Amino acid sequence: xxxxxxxxxxxxxxxxxxxxxxxxxPNNSMPTIKPDxxxxxxxxxxxxxxxxxxSGLTENEGKExxxxxxxxxxxxxxxxxxxxxxxxxxxxxxxxxxxxxEEWNSRFTKIGKFPSSFPxxxxxxxxxxxxxxxxxxxxxxxxxxxxHQLTAPAKAxxxxxxxxxxSISDIASxxxxxxxxxxxNDRFSxxxxxxxxxxxxxxxxxxxxxxxxxKAGVKKFKxxxxxxxxxxxxxxxxxxxxNALHPVFPSDMSMKQPVIEF
Numbered sequence: 001x002x003x004x005x006x007x008x009x010x011x012x013x014x015x016x017x018x019x020x021x022x023x024x025x026p027n028n029s030m031p032t033i034k035p036d037x038x039x040x041x042x043x044x045x046x047x048x049x050x051x052x053x054x055s056g057l058t059e060n061e062g063k064e065x066x067x068x069x070x071x072x073x074x075x076x077x078x079x080x081x082x083x084x085x086x087x088x089x090x091x092x093x094x095x096x097x098x099x100x101x102e103e104w105n106s107r108f109t110k111i112g113k114f115p116s117s118f119p120x121x122x123x124x125x126x127x128x129x130x131x132x133x134x135x136x137x138x139x140x141x142x143x144x145x146x147x148h149q150l151t152a153p154a155k156a157x158x159x160x161x162x163x164x165x166x167s168i169s170d171i172a173s174x175x176x177x178x179x180x181x182x183x184x185n186d187r188f189s190x191x192x193x194x195x196x197x198x199x200x201x202x203x204x205x206x207x208x209x210x211x212x213x214x215k216a217g218v219k220k221f222k223x224x225x226x227x228x229x230x231x232x233x234x235x236x237x238x239x240x241x242x243n244a245l246h247p248v249f250p251s252d253m254s255m256k257q258p259v260i261e262f
Contacts, residue, residue, distance in 0.1 A: 035077065042211065043076045043204030046245070056096030065090055076201060083197060092186060093195045098196050101250045108233075115233045117251040119191055127184035129172040133162045135180050141165060144174065160173050195250055203245040206256070212246075218258040226253040 044066070051062040065086050072081035105121050110112045133141065141161035145152045148171075150164055171177055199239075225231050230252065237248035244257050 018086050039208040040075055042208040046204040047200055048205055053099045054096060055099055056094060080144045087193055104249045113252055115230045116227045129177055130166045131184055132177045132180035199247055199250055202247055205225055206246045215257040220259040221256045222259055224255045224257050
């Protein structure tokens with residue numbers, strides 16, 4: 001075998017083949033961080049206490065709501081997964097009351113002062129068909145005109161269309177208008193429901209953080225205020241209930257931070 005044949009044979013032996021070499025495949029999936037199960041236990045504890053504070057819900061309904069939340073992907077941490085479902089099935093259009101909110105609303109009303117983000121329960125005025133029409137889009141108003149065989153001027157403005165439609169005696173029974181009236185009437189109720197669910201969520205997380213800090217030997221805490229003007233209300237709440245979980249009242253945004261001493 002000549003020198004060139006020898007070199008050629010070496011080259012063939014050293015040349016890798018696809019069959020003999022298996023390259024490691026890149027892992028494109030993101031690592032999954034599983035929340036500590038204790039955070040869910042803390043939420044369960046807070047939920048059971050707070051749901052019993054809702055007048056108008058039965059004990060079984062409270063359990064059903066809890067089950068929906070627990071079965072949701074991510075549990076209570078995935079609020080988007082259960083928020084609308086629970087509202088539609090258990091709160092929307094129902095006569096219910098959050099007793100804790102009512103107590104604080106009464107207390108703040110008596111002293112004539114309210115925290116910055118506290119939702120004031122004003123005297124309720126039912127929405128009218130005119131209110132509902134005013135909330136619709138121009139395209140929707142024009143469709144209603146066509147549906148009711150009304151001729152709207154080509155360059156009619158929104159107010160002109162509303163004036164034209166409100167003259168119809170049974171316009172409130174139109175499905176689009178009726179749906180908007182219902183939504184307007186539910187505005188405060190829906191806002192209060194959202195605040196309730198956030199408060200349960202935040203208190204569950206706070207209880208978890210508090211217990212972790214205590215296990216770590218932390219004994220001192222300080223309160224941080226998002227709105228300094230709310231400080232007097234937080235202090236008032238803590239005088240009434242020194243061990244209250246934050247938020248210490250509905251809409252409270254203060255936080256209790258552990259202080260590490262060296």
